[in-house]
Amino acid sequence: MAETGEEEMMSTEASGFSDMSDSELLEIVDLEDAKESSASLSKPGPSEFSGTDDKPISLQNCKRRLDIMSPMERFHLKYLYVTDLSTQNWCELQMVYGKELPGFLTPEKADVLDTGASIHLARELELHDLVTVPITTKEDTWAIKFLNILTMIPTLQSEGCIREFPVFGEVEGVFLVGVIDELQYTAKGELELTELKTRKRPLLPLDAQKKKDYFQVSLYKYIFDAMVQGNVTPASLIHHTKLCPDKPLGPSVLRHAEQGGFAVKSLGDLIELVFLSLTVSDLPVIDSLKIEYVHQETATVLGTEIVAFEEKEVRGKVQHYIAYWTGHREPQGVDIEEAWKCRGCNYTDICEWKKGGGVLSSTLEPRAKKAK
DNA sequence: ATTGCTTAAGGG
Ligand code: SF4
Numbered sequence: 001m002a003e004t005g006e007e008e009m010m011s012t013e014a015s016g017f018s019d020m021s022d023s024e025l026l027e028i029v030d031l032e033d034a035k036e037s038s039a040s041l042s043k044p045g046p047s048e049f050s051g052t053d054d055k056p057i058s059l060q061n062c063k064r065r066l067d068i069m070s071p072m073e074r075f076h077l078k079y080l081y082v083t084d085l086s087t088q089n090w091c092e093l094q095m096v097y098g099k100e101l102p103g104f105l106t107p108e109k110a111d112v113l114d115t116g117a118s119i120h121l122a123r124e125l126e127l128h129d130l131v132t133v134p135i136t137t138k139e140d141t142w143a144i145k146f147l148n149i150l151t152m153i154p155t156l157q158s159e160g161c162i163r164e165f166p167v168f169g170e171v172e173g174v175f176l177v178g179v180i181d182e183l184q185y186t187a188k189g190e191l192e193l194t195e196l197k198t199r200k201r202p203l204l205p206l207d208a209q210k211k212k213d214y215f216q217v218s219l220y221k222y223i224f225d226a227m228v229q230g231n232v233t234p235a236s237l238i239h240h241t242k243l244c245p246d247k248p249l250g251p252s253v254l255r256h257a258e259q260g261g262f263a264v265k266s267l268g269d270l271i272e273l274v275f276l277s278l279t280v281s282d283l284p285v286i287d288s289l290k291i292e293y294v295h296q297e298t299a300t301v302l303g304t305e306i307v308a309f310e311e312k313e314v315r316g317k318v319q320h321y322i323a324y325w326t327g328h329r330e331p332q333g334v335d336i337e338e339a340w341k342c343r344g345c346n347y348t349d350i351c352e353w354k355k356g357g358g359v360l361s362s363t364l365e366p367r368a369k370k371a372k
Numbered sequence: 373a374t375t376g377c378t379t380a381a382g383g384g
Contacts, residue, residue, distance in 0.1 A: 179381070
């Protein structure tokens with residue numbers, strides 16, 4: 001089972017005999033995924049709500065429990081993705097609806113996303129091959145991520161360019177996880193992050209789109225810098241992810257660790273090794289942030305933005321967004337000036353913000369609506 | 373499991 005070599009290695013290498021340095025990245029496949037995927041969690045228990053209205057106590061308790069639980073708890077999240085925060089920047093409430101009702105996309109949108117994803121994948125494969133590794137535990141999943149980091153750092157330092165670099169770290173009390181599209185050293189020797197954004201229509205993005213993308217790449221820099229400066233500690237990582245550093249790693253993971261030349265027995269070893277590699281490899285902080293907008297169909301470059309990192313501004317935004325996740329404030333929809341976003345929103349029909357005209361209508365007093 | 377857990381980003 002461990003050996004079902006799905007090695008999709010198409011050696012794009014111009015030969016040579018280097019069995020060590022041919023660039024490969026590992027990806028995972030979950031062996032337990034035979035089971036059908038999750039029923040919806042937020043469904044109320046039938047017995048409590050179906051026939052009987054004379055059970056106010058349990059109902060109330062249930063509601064109160066939901067009220068006091070932060071979104072992090074309600075959604076059973078130990079960490080957030082960088083893109084959770086950047087989509088939150090587009091419309092916070094839309095992001096929340098997306099968490100509550102996942103997989104709620106029009107086929108047209110799904111197509112655009114799929115096209116974008118395959119363009120990204122094709123670019124990734126320009127730089128390295130992907131080897132599928134069977135795994136069963138989340139420790140294995142993270143171990144693969146760590147092994148990839150351990151091979152990518154030297155590659156960046158020697159070849160000058162890597163794609164799909166994993167980042168993670170605590171930001172304002174919440175753990176964030178993401179993947180940097182591309183890192184490369186420029187001619188001037190500066191470390192530059194590039195984020196590719198593909199577009200269905202050959203038009204430059206609106207300001208709102210640019211702001212969201214700017215925020216996304218800023219978060220990557222924020223986290224990456226913290227990593228190379230030693231501010232993302234093994235203890236913090238383990239604390240937030242609840243990984244068990246001593247849980248035995250799967251055989252295929254161990255095999256790949258060995259092949260990579262990494263002497264690790266446990267996940268804990270691997271984490272220490274990653275921490276070391278990040279902090280002693282002379283990795284600089286990211287010097288510049290670039291966003292490239294490309295037309296999907298023709299690959300025409302529509303525009304390239306070089307954005308300046310504004311630490312205070314980014315931190316302020318993060319604090320604001322995290323305050324929602326930790327339950328310190330209610331989610332908000334878009335401001336009236338951005339009501340145009342609601343037209344393209346999948347949740348426009350059910351949105352309580354839109355109904356309430358800029359307030360969550362469920363929190364409105366049941367009194368006179370505005371005269372029409 | 374008297375209750376579990378995540379590949380991130382994908383574009384507007
Ligand atoms: S309808 Fe508008 S306010 Fe409501 S979730 Fe969608 S974009 Fe946000």
